[in-house]
Amino acid sequence: MPIVISVVIPVWRDRALVMTLLARMPARPDVEIIVACTIDEYDEFTRAVAGRTGVRAVVGTRGRGAQMNAGARVATGDWLLFLHADSQLPPEAFDEITSLSMDPRVVGGSFQFALDASGWRPRFMEWGTAQRTRWFGLPYGDQGIFVRRLVFERLGGYHEAPLMEDVDLVRRLRRAGRLHRSRLKVVTSARRWHRDGWFTRMGRNWLLMILYAAGVEPRRLARRYEGRRRRVVAVLARAPSSGGKSRLFQSLGIEPDTSLTHALLSDTVAAVERVHGVDRALVYTPAAHRAEIESITSRRWTCIAQPDGDLGERMAAAFHDLHALGYDEIVLVGSDLPTLPPALISRALHAARGRRPTVVLGPSADGGYYLIALRQPLDGLFHGVPWSTDAVFESTRARASALGLEVHLIDAWYDVDDAESLERASRDAGASRVADWWNAHRSRT
Template sequence: MSRPVGISVIIPTLNEGQTLGPALDHLPSALEVIVADGGSTDDTCAIAQARGAQVVVAAGGRGAQLNRGASIAQGDILLFLHADTRLPPNAAALVRQTLGQPGVVAGAFDLAIDGPGWGLRWVEWGVRWRSRWLRLPYGDQAIFLTAEQFHRLGGFASLPIMEDFDLVQRLNRQGRVAIVPVPVVTSSRRWQRLGVGRTTLANQGMVIGYLLGWDITKLAHWYRHLGRSKPG
């Protein structure tokens, strides 16, 4: 009898003490969990360790953190999960089923945002449309692929931002990126901080700037500055 395919969940963190606990509590115990921390100064690492997760520390941005986590993962499948996002209860089975489909090289989930309001429902609709028709899921949709495929591609690029977008672009050249028609649930904190319209425009501005070849370091600085600002 062949052994079950192992799944490693890799979570990048930076001062996620308030959000990490619920995400970890929703993960099945059978999954390997690796928290790849970027140098938190709060209790993020302690929370991860208390729940049995492995913790590694890496400098250089989220892409470097994810690569560091993947480098020690033991699973045949890697799933990259944001600290403020919860997987559905049957995620492991859905991941295995999706990657078993002919021509599929990677997958991601639909997205649900944990908050009320028609604006967030429009965001969810836009994510479904973009994911299915453009085959461009983002990192908050829990991208997953085999470890073999990930390492063959060279992992995440050394970028200060847009590392998930870059990976999915490369995956699309290898085969089909499938979308699981069951959502992960992510926090609404980004949209609450800036507002739905401003957040959506900022995200699309980043994509356009990246595709036009604008300086990625300047784009990252602009996006992070915007994220710290208050809506007018």
């Protein structure tokens, strides 16, 4: 039997919810289910859905819109149904969507919104959502938006913005044809309303909608929605147990030692923790090492997995990911800076504030740079750079000039890439874990 409906479920740290949702979904030969996850959760979800007929996992760039697009790209159904992981769909929903295939005027639709909580507050929220859908024709994503796949593809899918991707799609769908308003209810978890407060959350949602209608950029709204700051300092790292630092270990004359790479990254994380007034992120590879990375950082950090690639590709992707989260001033540092003074990071952030497009570089003694700061992604800055050579700094500086960017330099600092710099770090203030490793192992080096 051909697939009629492809259900796409975007997920982020939602395994328990997803498994509950899948267990309640009816087994139908005309329905396929696509779990759209990020790269760091792909192996986990692939194992979780193994053996379930008609269910598979796919990888998308982090972000609900991007993940739903990734699911839609592999879908084969005539209809796409985008369902949140904390929602429950009535079994009759599939028959209702299928019946709409006979009406070419209908390009998509949604269900009624319901919350899994008792009392007058959730009923009031449901009533308000029903009025918004009825009078303004703007269902949200937690109402189970469905759309003909060919129409979705013709419209270019979701805009991969960090917020309001559902509102944007619905607006475009209304111009393409008629939207069906089902009387069936999609029941959504009330956990966010319980956490934030019923009217606090409602007021915040309406404020965001008003600001969006007024033209405020979705990524700025996302920053407000998530409670993020404008500035972020990110560490670009490999998981300590995944290798790397070959030059350092060759200089020490020892076999690779995970305890040293762990100490370097932990002390670098601690150095970034000492910078005030910023958010913090750790951009890491390999993606499968999420648990190891999260054990090094606190819950206040954002951990972002990346696919493998050369250093330039990873740096470019890091700026894209962080900018998409709403950050306007982004500092990226390496993972081997255990003694990095917070003042240098603060200077870089200050230098990046200029009106002109600016790249801020912190040169290191080996011909590279230990820090780079930008206000927005600039892919061309990282093209054609001879990574892992002593020409990295000058090449990047030349690329910046060729792109018409103002280059601002801050003070030089050292990264730990050989025995001499490791010994220096062990003596300097701030690198307590590196000092402990050095004192315990220097007889071997």
